[in-house]
Amino acid sequence: MTEPVLKAKPRRTAPKLVGQVRNLIHQRDGVLTHDLVRAPGEFGLGQVPAKLKPDATTTMTCGFCSTGCGLNIHLRDGQAVNLSPATEYPVNLGMACPKGWEALNVLDAPDRATTPLLRGADGRLSPTSWDTAMSTFCDRMQAIQRQHGPESVAFLSTGQMPTEEQALLGALAKFGMGMVHGDGNTRQCMATAATAYKQSFGYDAPPFTYQDFEESDVIVLVGSNLCIAHPIMWERVLRNRNRPKIIVIDPRSTETAMAASKHLPLKPKGDLALFYAIAHVLARQGWIDRDFLDAHTTGYDGFAQHLQAYAPNAVAARTGIAPALVEEVADVIHRGERVSFWWTMGVNQSYEGTRVAQSLINLALMTGNIGRPGTGANSITGQANAMGSRLFSNTTCLYGGRDFENRADREHVAGVLGIDGARIPTQNSLPYHQILERVRAGKIRGLWFICTNPAHSWSQQADARALLKSLDFLAVQDMYHSADTAALADLVLPAAGWGEKEGTFINSERRLGVIKKVKQAPGEALSDFSIFRLIADRWGCGEMLSEWSSPEAAFEILKRLSVGTPCDFSGIENYLHLDRNGGIQWPCPAPAEGVAGQRRLFEDGRFYHADGRARFLFDPPTDMPEPPDRDYPYLLLTGRGTASQWHTQTRTSKSAVLRKLYPAGVYVEVNPGDARREGVRPQQRVWVASRRGRVAATAYVTPTIRPGQLFMPMHYPETNRLTLSHFDPHSHQPSYKDCAVRIEAIRGAEQRSPQKTATEAPSVSRSTYGD
Ligand SMILES: Nc1nc2c(c(=O)[nH]1)N[C@H]1C(S)=C(S)[C@@H](COP(=O)(O)OP(=O)(O)OC[C@H]3O[C@@H](n4cnc5c(=O)[nH]c(N)nc54)[C@H](O)[C@@H]3O)O[C@H]1N2
Ligand SMILES: Nc1nc2c(c(=O)[nH]1)N[C@H]1C(S)=C(S)[C@@H](COP(=O)(O)OP(=O)(O)OC[C@H]3O[C@@H](n4cnc5c(=O)[nH]c(N)nc54)[C@H](O)[C@@H]3O)O[C@H]1N2
Ligand code: SF4
């Protein structure tokens, strides 16, 4: 875990050269030798480096992706010294990806925020006390509200904090501080799946359990690069003993596509037409489950009518998939006994993503592939606690999937919390992009970002940054003062990260898992939970939130809030209960006895709409708002680059090990034919330009990208300078994976400036804007 020492220095005390040489050759002791000594680790760990031998271990959930692997933390004197994947944890069964292995190391970094930072009259951020930070935060936010009304300040949070912190923030901001608008980075990520499920099933409920990866005989992966984005879920696929047919639907020949039985390299955004065409064949052949449709769904007949226009040959131009291949895939789905459909950002991040997600839900419903082992219409979540934020952050819904605009829901929540119902806003929050539009209109003037880094991750960066800079007050709560958004802030609040605080996460299969404090946060950094409590006290609403005294106390409140909703987890006694069971999936109503370790939803065919039936929802495909044209002839795809990079890289760039596993600077993948035509050689520096900006990148010439398309990973700040801000009309999720660009080789001096190596560039998340 610690960085290997590569060179052993000869002892300076050696008196003579000959002694030094002898020592060099025969040295039996030294830094390196010490580092290599191993010892029985005990606690079932096998051998471990002797100097990291633990005196205790504890298990907690990983803090990066939504897989939610269990990690065994090795402790010495109560502090984490090392970790290894937990063999008994039902999610990962002893496996972890590079990020999990390095999770502790990214906590120690020179750019950790260790004190609050306040922008002074000189325009610079300087350290300040918590006391000043709190009074500044409250005074400035309150002054804006006094002048411009309660709706003039808003917050934007995250799927990467424990549910307890998300929920306390939701109560503080909306019931305490009087904010109406608050959204999160979950909008960039999961809003489409959440909306699709709500409309189709009546509740935001991914139905699967990871065991389904092992039980299917047909696995359809849509817009999901599981091998690098969810490597341990992919490992679960590899454990499947049914020799499953794996069908990958992705414009690129991704790592996952290469490992599939069949890859459909569809034209970007050809999904809706393709899934309607597959459904058309199923309907035409009578390959449907009539009994299931009659008993458990509504709207199939209208859907069947809609499908008539989507014969495979009628949509081939739009999908780029030969009709025979569509027939073949329909046949595979028909023959499969346990067919599961999985999707991730290739679906969610689309201007028509909600309907695409529902076109997959429709396929599962019409073939009766739901509620049985190895089946389902399954959205894979992204961030460690995306599911917690979807249900309990008080952003897109009132706690537990309730509705701000429903009086009974508000009164219920007020009753559970023992607060005055009038404190609960009567309207839903604006979605993220409309909050930014209100900033543009001068109506929102104070913003508070918590655990998200939009100055890198939001689309159309020049515009996004201009909006952030136009604010009267920008507060950023982050682990690292170097985070791109923190660098623009008026006030930076230093936060403890994963491993430095307590709480629970909800993973992709609805499993609640615990995280624990196994390390001291650096300097004066505080857990987000403590920061929210400090703000509550200073704002004057501490009393109202007095029951939220600790994460575990907040967990008790959440249990009460979950009662009466599909995600009822009031049967979970406490953190220890989660710990003993390797996490517990919702629902888990009280009493918990008899609740199985692995569960999927809808086994009884009852969905969450009042009539118990799932809905068929559909619309015709719409046109891409910015298709390639003469000036910008390529379509830019974006997404994850490697298993070792996390989002805006504030965390993963801090690990020397991870830095060796990915390219240091931004690159663009170009098809060999296109490269030839554009005169671009492998590794050459190129300009990639869209209508919104131009960035320099290194060309990776590769046949994994189709002609006419380019791919850039989202982990580099350059990528979102090119993307176009446009959104799904139902979910308001950004469509990050389609905009028109052009590419040209850089000529002259700049071409010769070599790319820095990974180790020379410790932080790629730093902006190169020069602002
Ligand atoms: N290593 C690593 N793992 C991660 C993350 C990370 O940053 N790094 N982030 C986590 C998070 S928050 C998320 S949301 C997930 C994302 O996980 P994924 O969604 O699997 O990752 P992406 O690469 O964004 O997108 C998946 C694929 O969509 C394809 N795609 C683009 N356009 C289309 C289209 O029109 N149709 C179809 N069918 N496919 C298309 C892209 O080519 C890409 O291969 O990963 C999680 N895991
Ligand atoms: N072009 C393009 N853009 C994309 C995507 C894409 O595919 N293409 N994907 C989108 C998706 S799916 C997502 S999820 C977003 C992710 O976008 P972001 O949320 O902006 O990305 P992160 O780098 O995860 O930012 C998290 C921030 O929180 C900080 N942090 C970490 N832990 C803690 C904590 O415990 N407390 C506090 N206070 N701070 C903490 C980190 O240092 C970091 O600055 O990006 C989106 N942007
Ligand atoms: S797969 Fe996800 S949860 Fe598992 S170790 Fe890797 S980052 Fe952590």
Ligand SMILES: [Mo]
């Ligand atoms: Mo995400």
